[in-house]
Amino acid sequence: MRKGFSVRIFNGEIESFCRFQEGLFDNVMIENESFLIAMEGVILNKKSLCQEFASTNFKDLVFNLFKQKRQHFFALLEGEFSGFIIDKSEKTVFAFTNVTSTQKVFYYRSTDLIIIDTSIKNIVEDLKSNKIHFSIDVESIYQMLAFTNIIENKTPINDIFKIYDASYIKVDAGNLSIKEEQYFNVEAERFLGSKEVAINTIDEIFSKSVALEYEKDNELGKEYFSLLSGGLDSRVAVLYAEKLQLNPDKMFCFSQSNYLDETISRKIAEKFNFDYHFAPLDGGIFLKNIDKMISISEGMILYTGAIHADFAIQQFYNEQFGLIHSGQIGDGVLGGFNMIPDVQKPTNKKIVVNSHFLPKVSENLEKIKSQYEREELFYLRNIAFNRAVFGGQVFQQFSYQTSPFMTKDFMSFAISLPEKWKFNHRFYLEWIKEHCKEATLFKWERTMMKPNAHWKTTLGDHFNKRLVNVFYNKIFGKEYKISMYPYQYYFDSSLEIQSFYNDYFQSNIDLLDDYRELQKDILELYHHKDFFSKSSAVNILAIFKYYLS
Numbered sequence: 001m002r003k004g005f006s007v008r009i010f011n012g013e014i015e016s017f018c019r020f021q022e023g024l025f026d027n028v029m030i031e032n033e034s035f036l037i038a039m040e041g042v043i044l045n046k047k048s049l050c051q052e053f054a055s056t057n058f059k060d061l062v063f064n065l066f067k068q069k070r071q072h073f074f075a076l077l078e079g080e081f082s083g084f085i086i087d088k089s090e091k092t093v094f095a096f097t098n099v100t101s102t103q104k105v106f107y108y109r110s111t112d113l114i115i116i117d118t119s120i121k122n123i124v125e126d127l128k129s130n131k132i133h134f135s136i137d138v139e140s141i142y143q144m145l146a147f148t149n150i151i152e153n154k155t156p157i158n159d160i161f162k163i164y165d166a167s168y169i170k171v172d173a174g175n176l177s178i179k180e181e182q183y184f185n186v187e188a189e190r191f192l193g194s195k196e197v198a199i200n201t202i203d204e205i206f207s208k209s210v211a212l213e214y215e216k217d218n219e220l221g222k223e224y225f226s227l228l229s230g231g232l233d234s235r236v237a238v239l240y241a242e243k244l245q246l247n248p249d250k251m252f253c254f255s256q257s258n259y260l261d262e263t264i265s266r267k268i269a270e271k272f273n274f275d276y277h278f279a280p281l282d283g284g285i286f287l288k289n290i291d292k293m294i295s296i297s298e299g300m301i302l303y304t305g306a307i308h309a310d311f312a313i314q315q316f317y318n319e320q321f322g323l324i325h326s327g328q329i330g331d332g333v334l335g336g337f338n339m340i341p342d343v344q345k346p347t348n349k350k351i352v353v354n355s356h357f358l359p360k361v362s363e364n365l366e367k368i369k370s371q372y373e374r375e376e377l378f379y380l381r382n383i384a385f386n387r388a389v390f391g392g393q394v395f396q397q398f399s400y401q402t403s404p405f406m407t408k409d410f411m412s413f414a415i416s417l418p419e420k421w422k423f424n425h426r427f428y429l430e431w432i433k434e435h436c437k438e439a440t441l442f443k444w445e446r447t448m449m450k451p452n453a454h455w456k457t458t459l460g461d462h463f464n465k466r467l468v469n470v471f472y473n474k475i476f477g478k479e480y481k482i483s484m485y486p487y488q489y490y491f492d493s494s495l496e497i498q499s500f501y502n503d504y505f506q507s508n509i510d511l512l513d514d515y516r517e518l519q520k521d522i523l524e525l526y527h528h529k530d531f532f533s534k535s536s537a538v539n540i541l542a543i544f545k546y547y548l549s
Helices: 046-052 058-076 120-129 138-147 195-220 233-243 260-272 290-297 307-313 330-336 355-370 375-388 390-395 408-416 419-435 437-441 454-475 487-493 495-512 516-526 531-548
Strands: 005-010 013-018 028-031 035-043 079-087 092-097 106-109 113-117 160-162 167-172 177-182 223-227 250-255 275-280 321-325
Touching (some): 005 092, 013 035, 013 079, 028 058, 035 058, 058 092, 106 120, 113 120, 113 167, 138 355, 138 516, 195 321, 195 419, 233 321, 233 330, 250 260, 250 307, 260 437, 290 307, 290 390, 290 531, 307 390, 330 375, 330 408, 375 390, 375 408, 419 437, 487 495, 516 531
Parallel strands (some): 223 250, 250 275
Antiparallel strands (some): 028 035, 035 079, 092 167, 106 113, 106 160, 167 177
């Protein structure tokens, strides 16, 4: 669905091209003799901004905002958007992304050329067509192996960078300078009030965030479509909509059949008479869709992170539905990114997935971590915005995924709360127990217990899940019963998938011939028995294939 745009600056001349369809969602393009403004996406607060700034339509609104705020008007927008502004008289370009950088924008700069695009591949193809040398960023590749995603603003290609979350770049076409600035800072002043006040405040903020999404569906004339699983975040988002009498309708869940995500979400749907739909992931034949997933991730995230979501969404979504309502990053900003009940600098605990490759990236990782005083801000950017949002990118083939946990007000308030409150999701549970008690009536997939007491989180994390894993996996060999998507089981059970992966590996390992050390590491990694290692190795080959073939 997202088509994107491109801006090219060479010899002081600015060329731009919009691939998106104007009028779809809130896509807009405005041009006169002085400037060109192009923006793609969905603006959740468009209606209220039009009223506030006395604008009869969205084009008038954007024009009025730009006249009054210049490039700072991005900070007023809520939603999923990206775009650019060309000031023709000053020969400057502003390119921007949304607060969470889910609508990614990239840029390349050399001594005489700047390219801005919503696709890394488009930039690479431009370089190829003009016989400009480019190369794989090997450190980024090792970041992928160590973290399962590339962190901060790096990409798989040297000299191509991602615009940071809540930021824009200003480009001077005359001297080809680039300056990046943040237009919104999620780190607000620390909350100093009582916990009771905080619980009531977060209820108000979340209610407004939920209403904003559903009102947008009404504005678009679309049906409601929500994700619902056995987790906590999606049910809280849906049940708040129910509480606010917004009448959420279509519920969609996907997992291995009879896993907790299905059984719990079905019970929730039955209790509230939701129109429930389920897509089973059984068999995992979708694990062969490697190249498609790389074309979506562009090599920024391990493809298995959302390959199941890509398969599932195609089973049910149709054009009558509006936004894809989710509970994205709720557990993270409300305790999941706090490793201890106090302020501390980032550690490797959540970011490093494969420590074997840590020595390859540790020096730069330590430099990056040293720039953050609070671990949750590091994890918010590099796990939430750079890793967890992959599912949203997949869904964007059809529509925009939204989450009431990802609005500016909600994230800022959550980040402002004391770490000791949020640790182990204590504040989260107290909040929903007070204001969304219905969410505590059903088991939580994470703990296998109802989320109505702090002690259950600890017991569930350290005892229940481990006991069930041993029971099904070690004793009965039924590992398909212990995961939403048991990839290892799918791989071990299918000669077709095994053959496909072996063929894919053999057909593409030669792409690393010029990177002998990396090639050796990938060969060793692929010959491990576990599917995670094999898919991590294949992921690297797929990235090289995507950019070099």
